[in-house]
Amino acid sequence: MDLDFQVILDNFTYFMIGRYPNGPLGGLGLTMYLAVVSCILSFFGGLILGLLSLSRYAVIRYPVNLFINTIRGLPLLMVIFWMYFLLPALMGKTVPESQTVIMGLTVFTSAYMSQIVRAGIMGVPKGQTEAAISTGLKGWQTMLYIILPQGMRNMIPSFVNQFVSLIKDTSLAFIVGVSELTHVGTQVNNRTMSYPTEIFIFIAAVYFVLCFAFTSFSRWLEQRLAWRKSI
Amino acid sequence: MLKYHFDWSIITSGKYFEWLVSGLKITLELSAVGIVGAFVLGLVIAVLKMSNFKPLRWLASVYLEFFRNTPLLIQIFFWYFGSYKILPTAVNEWLNNTNFEFAAAAIALIIYTSAFIAEDIRSGILSIPKEQMEAARSAGFSFLRSMQYIILPQAVRITIPPLVNQFLNLAKNSSLAMTIGVMELTYQARQVESYSFKGFEAFTAATVVYLALSVSITFLMDLYNKKVLNPQRS
Numbered sequence: 001m002d003l004d005f006q007v008i009l010d011n012f013t014y015f016m017i018g019r020y021p022n023g024p025l026g027g028l029g030l031t032m033y034l035a036v037v038s039c040i041l042s043f044f045g046g047l048i049l050g051l052l053s054l055s056r057y058a059v060i061r062y063p064v065n066l067f068i069n070t071i072r073g074l075p076l077l078m079v080i081f082w083m084y085f086l087l088p089a090l091m092g093k094t095v096p097e098s099q100t101v102i103m104g105l106t107v108f109t110s111a112y113m114s115q116i117v118r119a120g121i122m123g124v125p126k127g128q129t130e131a132a133i134s135t136g137l138k139g140w141q142t143m144l145y146i147i148l149p150q151g152m153r154n155m156i157p158s159f160v161n162q163f164v165s166l167i168k169d170t171s172l173a174f175i176v177g178v179s180e181l182t183h184v185g186t187q188v189n190n191r192t193m194s195y196p197t198e199i200f201i202f203i204a205a206v207y208f209v210l211c212f213a214f215t216s217f218s219r220w221l222e223q224r225l226a227w228r229k230s231i
Numbered sequence: 232m233l234k235y236h237f238d239w240s241i242i243t244s245g246k247y248f249e250w251l252v253s254g255l256k257i258t259l260e261l262s263a264v265g266i267v268g269a270f271v272l273g274l275v276i277a278v279l280k281m282s283n284f285k286p287l288r289w290l291a292s293v294y295l296e297f298f299r300n301t302p303l304l305i306q307i308f309f310w311y312f313g314s315y316k317i318l319p320t321a322v323n324e325w326l327n328n329t330n331f332e333f334a335a336a337a338i339a340l341i342i343y344t345s346a347f348i349a350e351d352i353r354s355g356i357l358s359i360p361k362e363q364m365e366a367a368r369s370a371g372f373s374f375l376r377s378m379q380y381i382i383l384p385q386a387v388r389i390t391i392p393p394l395v396n397q398f399l400n401l402a403k404n405s406s407l408a409m410t411i412g413v414m415e416l417t418y419q420a421r422q423v424e425s426y427s428f429k430g431f432e433a434f435t436a437a438t439v440v441y442l443a444l445s446v447s448i449t450f451l452m453d454l455y456n457k458k459v460l461n462p463q464r465s
Contacts, residue, residue, distance in 0.1 A: 073445035197313035
Protein backbone atom coordinates (compact mmCIF):
# COMPACT_ATOMS: atom_id res chain seq x y z
CA MET A 1 0.00 0.00 0.00
CA ASP A 2 1.81 3.09 -1.17
CA LEU A 3 -0.33 6.09 -1.85
CA ASP A 4 0.97 9.10 -3.72
CA PHE A 5 -1.04 12.24 -3.14
CA GLN A 6 1.01 14.35 -5.55
CA VAL A 7 -1.83 13.95 -8.09
CA ILE A 8 -4.10 15.88 -5.73
CA LEU A 9 -1.68 18.80 -5.43
CA ASP A 10 -1.21 18.89 -9.20
CA ASN A 11 -4.95 19.15 -9.82
CA PHE A 12 -5.95 21.03 -6.69
CA THR A 13 -7.39 24.16 -8.36
CA TYR A 14 -9.21 21.99 -10.86
CA PHE A 15 -10.84 20.04 -8.04
CA MET A 16 -11.83 23.25 -6.28
CA ILE A 17 -13.13 25.52 -9.06
CA GLY A 18 -12.79 23.65 -12.37
CA ARG A 19 -11.56 25.86 -15.24
CA TYR A 20 -12.84 29.04 -13.64
CA PRO A 21 -12.09 31.94 -14.34
CA ASN A 22 -10.92 30.90 -17.82
CA GLY A 23 -13.87 28.61 -18.31
CA PRO A 24 -17.07 27.54 -16.57
CA LEU A 25 -17.15 27.02 -12.83
CA GLY A 26 -16.64 23.38 -11.84
CA GLY A 27 -15.50 21.13 -9.02
CA LEU A 28 -16.30 22.04 -5.44
CA GLY A 29 -17.45 25.52 -6.49
CA LEU A 30 -20.12 24.08 -8.77
CA THR A 31 -21.13 21.54 -6.10
CA MET A 32 -21.72 24.41 -3.69
CA TYR A 33 -23.56 26.41 -6.32
CA LEU A 34 -25.89 23.50 -7.09
CA ALA A 35 -26.47 22.82 -3.40
CA VAL A 36 -27.15 26.44 -2.45
CA VAL A 37 -29.46 27.22 -5.37
CA SER A 38 -31.41 23.97 -4.93
CA CYS A 39 -31.57 24.59 -1.19
CA ILE A 40 -33.10 28.05 -1.58
CA LEU A 41 -35.58 26.82 -4.18
CA SER A 42 -36.57 23.76 -2.20
CA PHE A 43 -36.96 25.82 0.96
CA PHE A 44 -39.81 27.68 -0.74
CA GLY A 45 -40.99 24.52 -2.50
CA GLY A 46 -41.08 22.67 0.80
CA LEU A 47 -42.84 25.54 2.54
CA ILE A 48 -45.56 25.69 -0.11
CA LEU A 49 -46.01 21.91 -0.29
CA GLY A 50 -45.99 21.64 3.50
CA LEU A 51 -48.65 24.33 3.89
CA LEU A 52 -50.79 22.86 1.10
CA SER A 53 -50.53 19.38 2.61
CA LEU A 54 -52.10 20.79 5.79
CA SER A 55 -54.87 22.58 3.91
CA ARG A 56 -58.34 22.07 5.27
CA TYR A 57 -59.64 21.38 1.74
CA ALA A 58 -59.32 17.74 0.75
CA VAL A 59 -59.19 18.73 -2.95
CA ILE A 60 -55.87 20.42 -2.25
CA ARG A 61 -54.57 18.14 0.49
CA TYR A 62 -54.92 14.79 -1.29
CA PRO A 63 -53.18 15.54 -4.58
CA VAL A 64 -50.39 17.37 -2.76
CA ASN A 65 -49.83 14.45 -0.39
CA LEU A 66 -49.92 12.06 -3.31
CA PHE A 67 -47.25 14.10 -5.07
CA ILE A 68 -45.07 14.29 -1.93
CA ASN A 69 -45.33 10.57 -1.25
CA THR A 70 -44.68 9.67 -4.87
CA ILE A 71 -41.47 11.67 -4.91
CA ARG A 72 -40.42 10.28 -1.55
CA GLY A 73 -40.97 6.76 -2.85
CA LEU A 74 -38.57 7.22 -5.75
CA PRO A 75 -34.78 7.17 -5.91
CA LEU A 76 -33.33 10.63 -6.58
CA LEU A 77 -31.69 9.20 -9.69
CA MET A 78 -35.14 8.42 -11.09
CA VAL A 79 -36.34 11.98 -10.41
CA ILE A 80 -33.30 13.41 -12.19
CA PHE A 81 -33.89 11.15 -15.20
CA TRP A 82 -37.52 12.24 -15.31
CA MET A 83 -36.44 15.88 -15.36
CA TYR A 84 -33.99 15.00 -18.08
CA PHE A 85 -36.89 13.77 -20.26
CA LEU A 86 -39.73 15.97 -19.13
CA LEU A 87 -38.16 19.42 -19.04
CA PRO A 88 -37.20 19.56 -22.74
CA ALA A 89 -40.58 18.06 -23.71
CA LEU A 90 -42.51 20.52 -21.57
CA MET A 91 -40.48 23.59 -22.45
CA GLY A 92 -40.01 22.69 -26.09
CA LYS A 93 -36.27 23.38 -26.03
CA THR A 94 -33.13 21.83 -24.66
CA VAL A 95 -32.36 22.59 -21.03
CA PRO A 96 -28.76 22.86 -19.77
CA GLU A 97 -27.72 19.86 -17.63
CA SER A 98 -27.04 21.93 -14.55
CA GLN A 99 -30.57 23.35 -14.64
CA THR A 100 -31.98 19.85 -15.08
CA VAL A 101 -30.12 18.76 -11.98
CA ILE A 102 -31.21 21.82 -9.99
CA MET A 103 -34.82 21.12 -10.93
CA GLY A 104 -34.46 17.43 -10.01
CA LEU A 105 -32.82 18.23 -6.68
CA THR A 106 -35.42 20.92 -5.96
CA VAL A 107 -38.42 18.69 -6.63
CA PHE A 108 -36.88 15.84 -4.66
CA THR A 109 -35.75 17.92 -1.68
CA SER A 110 -38.98 19.97 -1.57
CA ALA A 111 -40.89 16.76 -0.88
CA TYR A 112 -38.63 16.03 2.10
CA MET A 113 -38.61 19.67 3.27
CA SER A 114 -42.40 19.67 3.24
CA GLN A 115 -42.36 16.96 5.90
CA ILE A 116 -40.10 19.12 8.07
CA VAL A 117 -42.42 22.10 7.59
CA ARG A 118 -45.41 19.93 8.43
CA ALA A 119 -43.84 18.62 11.61
CA GLY A 120 -42.71 22.12 12.58
CA ILE A 121 -46.18 23.60 12.12
CA MET A 122 -47.88 20.72 13.91
CA GLY A 123 -45.41 21.13 16.78
CA VAL A 124 -46.77 24.61 17.60
CA PRO A 125 -49.42 24.29 20.34
CA LYS A 126 -52.99 24.51 19.12
CA GLY A 127 -53.75 27.28 21.63
CA GLN A 128 -51.60 29.64 19.55
CA THR A 129 -53.91 29.27 16.55
CA GLU A 130 -57.00 29.64 18.69
CA ALA A 131 -55.61 32.73 20.42
CA ALA A 132 -54.62 34.29 17.11
CA ILE A 133 -58.02 33.63 15.51
CA SER A 134 -59.81 35.03 18.54
CA THR A 135 -57.79 38.25 18.39
CA GLY A 136 -59.29 38.68 14.92
CA LEU A 137 -56.43 37.56 12.68
CA LYS A 138 -57.39 35.83 9.45
CA GLY A 139 -56.28 32.25 8.73
CA TRP A 140 -53.31 33.24 6.54
CA GLN A 141 -52.28 35.98 8.96
CA THR A 142 -52.26 33.47 11.82
CA MET A 143 -50.03 31.19 9.78
CA LEU A 144 -47.70 33.95 8.59
CA TYR A 145 -47.29 35.97 11.79
CA ILE A 146 -47.97 33.51 14.61
CA ILE A 147 -47.46 29.87 13.65
CA LEU A 148 -44.64 29.97 11.07
CA PRO A 149 -42.24 32.17 13.06
CA GLN A 150 -42.51 29.83 16.04
CA GLY A 151 -42.48 26.64 13.99
CA MET A 152 -39.55 27.86 11.89
CA ARG A 153 -37.29 27.87 14.94
CA ASN A 154 -37.83 24.16 15.43
CA MET A 155 -37.40 23.48 11.74
CA ILE A 156 -33.98 25.10 11.40
CA PRO A 157 -31.82 22.16 12.60
CA SER A 158 -33.71 19.78 10.28
CA PHE A 159 -33.29 22.22 7.41
CA VAL A 160 -29.55 22.22 7.98
CA ASN A 161 -29.54 18.41 7.98
CA GLN A 162 -31.49 18.46 4.76
CA PHE A 163 -28.89 20.81 3.31
CA VAL A 164 -26.21 18.26 4.19
CA SER A 165 -28.17 15.59 2.30
CA LEU A 166 -28.47 18.02 -0.56
CA ILE A 167 -24.70 18.54 -0.71
CA LYS A 168 -24.25 14.77 -0.86
CA ASP A 169 -27.02 14.45 -3.45
CA THR A 170 -25.38 16.94 -5.81
CA SER A 171 -22.90 14.14 -6.56
CA LEU A 172 -25.64 12.61 -8.73
CA ALA A 173 -25.22 15.51 -11.14
CA PHE A 174 -22.26 13.48 -12.35
CA ILE A 175 -24.66 11.14 -14.13
CA VAL A 176 -26.00 13.76 -16.52
CA GLY A 177 -22.52 15.15 -17.05
CA VAL A 178 -22.40 18.27 -14.88
CA SER A 179 -18.76 18.88 -13.97
CA GLU A 180 -19.15 19.17 -10.21
CA LEU A 181 -16.74 17.66 -7.69
CA THR A 182 -17.58 13.98 -8.33
CA HIS A 183 -17.43 14.43 -12.10
CA VAL A 184 -14.15 16.29 -11.87
CA GLY A 185 -12.84 13.45 -9.69
CA THR A 186 -13.69 10.82 -12.29
CA GLN A 187 -12.26 13.04 -15.03
CA VAL A 188 -8.91 13.38 -13.29
CA ASN A 189 -9.06 9.66 -12.53
CA ASN A 190 -9.57 8.82 -16.21
CA ARG A 191 -6.78 11.16 -17.24
CA THR A 192 -4.16 10.05 -14.71
CA MET A 193 -5.19 6.37 -14.71
CA SER A 194 -3.18 5.10 -11.74
CA TYR A 195 -4.35 7.08 -8.70
CA PRO A 196 -8.02 6.18 -8.17
CA THR A 197 -7.53 5.42 -4.47
CA GLU A 198 -5.86 8.75 -3.74
CA ILE A 199 -8.40 10.73 -5.78
CA PHE A 200 -11.51 9.19 -4.27
CA ILE A 201 -10.13 9.38 -0.73
CA PHE A 202 -9.46 13.08 -1.33
CA ILE A 203 -12.91 13.73 -2.83
CA ALA A 204 -14.55 11.86 0.05
CA ALA A 205 -12.52 13.97 2.50
CA VAL A 206 -13.63 17.21 0.84
CA TYR A 207 -17.30 16.21 1.04
CA PHE A 208 -16.75 15.04 4.59
CA VAL A 209 -15.24 18.32 5.80
CA LEU A 210 -18.09 20.28 4.21
CA CYS A 211 -20.92 18.03 5.42
CA PHE A 212 -19.46 17.45 8.87
CA ALA A 213 -19.18 21.20 9.42
CA PHE A 214 -22.89 21.63 8.69
CA THR A 215 -23.87 18.54 10.68
CA SER A 216 -22.00 19.92 13.70
CA PHE A 217 -23.62 23.31 13.16
CA SER A 218 -27.06 21.71 13.16
CA ARG A 219 -26.26 19.83 16.39
CA TRP A 220 -25.09 23.05 18.01
CA LEU A 221 -28.28 24.80 16.88
CA GLU A 222 -30.40 21.99 18.25
CA GLN A 223 -28.74 22.22 21.67
CA ARG A 224 -29.02 25.96 21.70
CA LEU A 225 -32.71 25.86 20.82
CA ALA A 226 -33.34 23.22 23.48
CA TRP A 227 -31.48 25.37 25.98
CA ARG A 228 -33.44 28.48 25.08
CA LYS A 229 -36.68 26.61 25.39
CA SER A 230 -35.76 25.32 28.82
CA ILE A 231 -35.37 28.81 30.36
CA MET B 232 -47.32 20.26 -27.19
CA LEU B 233 -46.24 16.65 -26.97
CA LYS B 234 -45.88 14.98 -30.32
CA TYR B 235 -44.96 11.68 -28.82
CA HIS B 236 -46.31 8.33 -29.81
CA PHE B 237 -46.80 6.18 -26.72
CA ASP B 238 -46.21 2.49 -27.21
CA TRP B 239 -46.70 0.61 -23.99
CA SER B 240 -46.56 -2.80 -25.65
CA ILE B 241 -42.77 -2.68 -25.90
CA ILE B 242 -42.34 -2.77 -22.13
CA THR B 243 -45.09 -5.25 -21.32
CA SER B 244 -43.68 -8.08 -23.38
CA GLY B 245 -40.70 -9.16 -25.44
CA LYS B 246 -37.03 -8.31 -25.14
CA TYR B 247 -37.38 -5.02 -23.26
CA PHE B 248 -39.78 -6.54 -20.77
CA GLU B 249 -37.22 -9.24 -20.03
CA TRP B 250 -34.52 -6.60 -19.55
CA LEU B 251 -36.64 -4.75 -17.03
CA VAL B 252 -37.50 -7.94 -15.17
CA SER B 253 -33.86 -8.99 -15.00
CA GLY B 254 -33.08 -5.47 -13.74
CA LEU B 255 -35.70 -5.79 -11.03
CA LYS B 256 -34.21 -9.13 -10.03
CA ILE B 257 -30.78 -7.58 -9.55
CA THR B 258 -32.24 -4.61 -7.66
CA LEU B 259 -33.93 -7.05 -5.29
CA GLU B 260 -30.79 -9.18 -4.94
CA LEU B 261 -28.62 -6.17 -4.25
CA SER B 262 -31.16 -4.83 -1.76
CA ALA B 263 -31.41 -8.17 0.04
CA VAL B 264 -27.64 -8.55 0.37
CA GLY B 265 -27.38 -4.91 1.41
CA ILE B 266 -30.12 -5.12 4.02
CA VAL B 267 -28.69 -8.19 5.73
CA GLY B 268 -25.15 -6.84 5.66
CA ALA B 269 -26.07 -3.32 6.73
CA PHE B 270 -28.18 -4.60 9.59
CA VAL B 271 -25.45 -6.85 11.01
CA LEU B 272 -22.75 -4.21 10.60
CA GLY B 273 -25.00 -1.48 11.97
CA LEU B 274 -25.73 -3.59 15.04
CA VAL B 275 -22.00 -4.11 15.66
CA ILE B 276 -21.24 -0.39 15.27
CA ALA B 277 -24.13 0.57 17.55
CA VAL B 278 -22.87 -1.75 20.27
CA LEU B 279 -19.30 -0.45 19.86
CA LYS B 280 -20.55 3.10 20.13
CA MET B 281 -22.15 2.29 23.47
CA SER B 282 -19.33 0.27 24.94
CA ASN B 283 -17.57 1.38 28.11
CA PHE B 284 -14.18 1.26 26.46
CA LYS B 285 -13.36 4.74 25.19
CA PRO B 286 -11.19 3.86 22.13
CA LEU B 287 -13.96 1.62 20.79
CA ARG B 288 -16.52 4.36 21.26
CA TRP B 289 -14.26 6.80 19.54
CA LEU B 290 -13.65 4.41 16.65
CA ALA B 291 -17.40 3.93 16.21
CA SER B 292 -17.98 7.70 16.21
CA VAL B 293 -15.36 8.25 13.53
CA TYR B 294 -16.93 5.50 11.44
CA LEU B 295 -20.42 6.96 11.85
CA GLU B 296 -19.43 10.53 11.09
CA PHE B 297 -17.25 9.67 8.15
CA PHE B 298 -19.62 7.39 6.31
CA ARG B 299 -22.72 9.47 7.02
CA ASN B 300 -21.11 12.64 5.75
CA THR B 301 -19.76 11.44 2.40
CA PRO B 302 -21.94 10.81 -0.66
CA LEU B 303 -22.83 7.21 -1.41
CA LEU B 304 -21.76 7.68 -5.02
CA ILE B 305 -18.21 8.53 -3.94
CA GLN B 306 -18.16 5.50 -1.68
CA ILE B 307 -19.27 3.32 -4.59
CA PHE B 308 -16.52 4.77 -6.79
CA PHE B 309 -13.99 4.29 -4.05
CA TRP B 310 -14.75 0.59 -3.65
CA TYR B 311 -15.01 0.03 -7.38
CA PHE B 312 -12.06 2.02 -8.68
CA GLY B 313 -9.81 2.66 -5.74
CA SER B 314 -10.04 -0.09 -3.17
CA TYR B 315 -7.48 -2.42 -4.77
CA LYS B 316 -4.58 -0.36 -3.45
CA ILE B 317 -5.53 -0.66 0.18
CA LEU B 318 -7.04 -4.16 0.29
CA PRO B 319 -4.92 -7.26 0.92
CA THR B 320 -4.05 -9.30 -2.20
CA ALA B 321 -6.18 -12.24 -1.10
CA VAL B 322 -9.29 -10.04 -0.86
CA ASN B 323 -8.57 -8.50 -4.26
CA GLU B 324 -8.25 -11.92 -5.84
CA TRP B 325 -11.49 -13.05 -4.29
CA LEU B 326 -13.27 -9.87 -5.47
CA ASN B 327 -11.96 -10.28 -9.01
CA ASN B 328 -13.31 -13.81 -9.16
CA THR B 329 -16.78 -12.75 -8.10
CA ASN B 330 -19.08 -10.29 -9.82
CA PHE B 331 -16.95 -7.29 -8.91
CA GLU B 332 -19.44 -4.55 -9.87
CA PHE B 333 -22.10 -6.18 -7.73
CA ALA B 334 -19.68 -6.74 -4.85
CA ALA B 335 -18.39 -3.14 -4.90
CA ALA B 336 -21.93 -1.74 -4.95
CA ALA B 337 -23.00 -4.11 -2.16
CA ILE B 338 -20.00 -3.19 0.02
CA ALA B 339 -20.64 0.53 -0.47
CA LEU B 340 -24.37 0.19 0.25
CA ILE B 341 -23.72 -1.94 3.33
CA ILE B 342 -21.17 0.42 4.82
CA TYR B 343 -23.10 3.61 3.99
CA THR B 344 -26.43 2.32 5.30
CA SER B 345 -24.91 0.64 8.36
CA ALA B 346 -23.87 4.08 9.62
CA PHE B 347 -27.50 5.25 9.52
CA ILE B 348 -28.81 1.99 10.93
CA ALA B 349 -26.34 2.11 13.81
CA GLU B 350 -27.73 5.50 14.88
CA ASP B 351 -31.31 4.21 14.69
CA ILE B 352 -30.43 1.11 16.71
CA ARG B 353 -28.56 3.24 19.23
CA SER B 354 -31.45 5.59 19.80
CA GLY B 355 -33.75 2.57 20.08
CA ILE B 356 -31.49 1.10 22.75
CA LEU B 357 -31.10 4.42 24.56
CA SER B 358 -34.88 4.68 24.77
CA ILE B 359 -34.86 1.60 27.05
CA PRO B 360 -34.62 2.87 30.65
CA LYS B 361 -31.09 2.42 31.96
CA GLU B 362 -32.37 0.67 35.08
CA GLN B 363 -32.96 -2.36 32.85
CA MET B 364 -29.25 -2.56 32.15
CA GLU B 365 -28.38 -1.96 35.79
CA ALA B 366 -30.74 -4.70 36.89
CA ALA B 367 -29.32 -7.10 34.32
CA ARG B 368 -25.75 -6.31 35.32
CA SER B 369 -26.50 -6.76 39.00
CA ALA B 370 -28.19 -10.06 38.24
CA GLY B 371 -24.79 -11.19 37.04
CA PHE B 372 -25.11 -10.84 33.25
CA SER B 373 -22.05 -9.56 31.42
CA PHE B 374 -22.44 -6.40 29.30
CA LEU B 375 -22.85 -8.40 26.10
CA ARG B 376 -25.24 -10.92 27.64
CA SER B 377 -27.39 -8.11 29.13
CA MET B 378 -27.55 -6.64 25.66
CA GLN B 379 -28.45 -9.97 24.12
CA TYR B 380 -31.12 -11.09 26.58
CA ILE B 381 -32.51 -7.92 28.14
CA ILE B 382 -31.96 -4.74 26.14
CA LEU B 383 -31.99 -5.77 22.47
CA PRO B 384 -35.23 -7.78 22.53
CA GLN B 385 -37.01 -4.71 23.88
CA ALA B 386 -35.22 -2.22 21.65
CA VAL B 387 -35.91 -4.20 18.49
CA ARG B 388 -39.64 -3.54 18.75
CA ILE B 389 -39.31 0.24 18.64
CA THR B 390 -36.39 0.21 16.23
CA ILE B 391 -38.21 -1.71 13.52
CA PRO B 392 -40.01 1.27 11.86
CA PRO B 393 -36.91 3.47 11.41
CA LEU B 394 -34.94 0.40 10.37
CA VAL B 395 -37.42 -0.53 7.69
CA ASN B 396 -37.26 3.05 6.50
CA GLN B 397 -33.49 2.66 6.13
CA PHE B 398 -33.99 -0.61 4.26
CA LEU B 399 -36.29 1.20 1.88
CA ASN B 400 -33.67 3.92 1.44
CA LEU B 401 -31.13 1.23 0.68
CA ALA B 402 -33.36 -0.27 -1.99
CA LYS B 403 -33.78 3.17 -3.57
CA ASN B 404 -30.08 3.95 -3.23
CA SER B 405 -29.21 0.70 -4.99
CA SER B 406 -30.13 2.57 -8.19
CA LEU B 407 -26.72 4.30 -7.91
CA ALA B 408 -25.09 0.96 -8.67
CA MET B 409 -25.89 1.62 -12.32
CA THR B 410 -22.98 4.09 -12.43
CA ILE B 411 -20.48 1.24 -12.16
CA GLY B 412 -22.40 -0.99 -14.55
CA VAL B 413 -24.53 -3.13 -12.26
CA MET B 414 -27.47 -4.00 -14.47
CA GLU B 415 -30.22 -3.21 -12.01
CA LEU B 416 -33.62 -1.66 -12.66
CA THR B 417 -32.57 1.93 -13.39
CA TYR B 418 -29.73 0.71 -15.59
CA GLN B 419 -32.11 -1.44 -17.62
CA ALA B 420 -34.66 1.36 -17.92
CA ARG B 421 -31.94 3.54 -19.37
CA GLN B 422 -30.82 0.69 -21.59
CA VAL B 423 -34.35 0.27 -22.97
CA GLU B 424 -34.49 4.02 -23.54
CA SER B 425 -31.28 4.12 -25.53
CA TYR B 426 -32.19 1.07 -27.65
CA SER B 427 -35.83 1.94 -28.36
CA PHE B 428 -36.02 5.72 -27.74
CA LYS B 429 -39.06 4.93 -25.61
CA GLY B 430 -37.82 6.75 -22.56
CA PHE B 431 -41.22 7.64 -21.13
CA GLU B 432 -42.42 4.05 -21.19
CA ALA B 433 -39.21 2.60 -19.80
CA PHE B 434 -38.95 5.12 -16.96
CA THR B 435 -42.65 4.86 -16.17
CA ALA B 436 -42.21 1.11 -15.76
CA ALA B 437 -39.24 1.56 -13.42
CA THR B 438 -41.06 4.31 -11.51
CA VAL B 439 -44.10 2.12 -10.99
CA VAL B 440 -41.93 -0.72 -9.69
CA TYR B 441 -40.09 1.52 -7.22
CA LEU B 442 -43.38 3.02 -6.07
CA ALA B 443 -44.99 -0.39 -5.66
CA LEU B 444 -42.03 -1.37 -3.50
CA SER B 445 -42.20 1.67 -1.25
CA VAL B 446 -46.00 1.85 -1.05
CA SER B 447 -46.28 -1.79 0.00
CA ILE B 448 -43.55 -1.42 2.62
CA THR B 449 -45.11 1.80 3.96
CA PHE B 450 -48.43 -0.02 4.17
CA LEU B 451 -46.88 -2.89 6.13
CA MET B 452 -45.26 -0.41 8.50
CA ASP B 453 -48.57 1.35 9.15
CA LEU B 454 -50.02 -2.04 9.95
CA TYR B 455 -47.10 -2.79 12.28
CA ASN B 456 -47.53 0.53 14.06
CA LYS B 457 -51.21 -0.15 14.57
CA LYS B 458 -51.02 -3.81 15.55
CA VAL B 459 -47.73 -4.08 17.41
CA LEU B 460 -46.73 -0.67 18.74
CA ASN B 461 -50.16 0.76 19.61
CA PRO B 462 -52.47 -2.26 19.78
CA GLN B 463 -54.82 -0.57 22.26
CA ARG B 464 -55.74 2.12 19.75
CA SER B 465 -57.19 -0.09 17.06
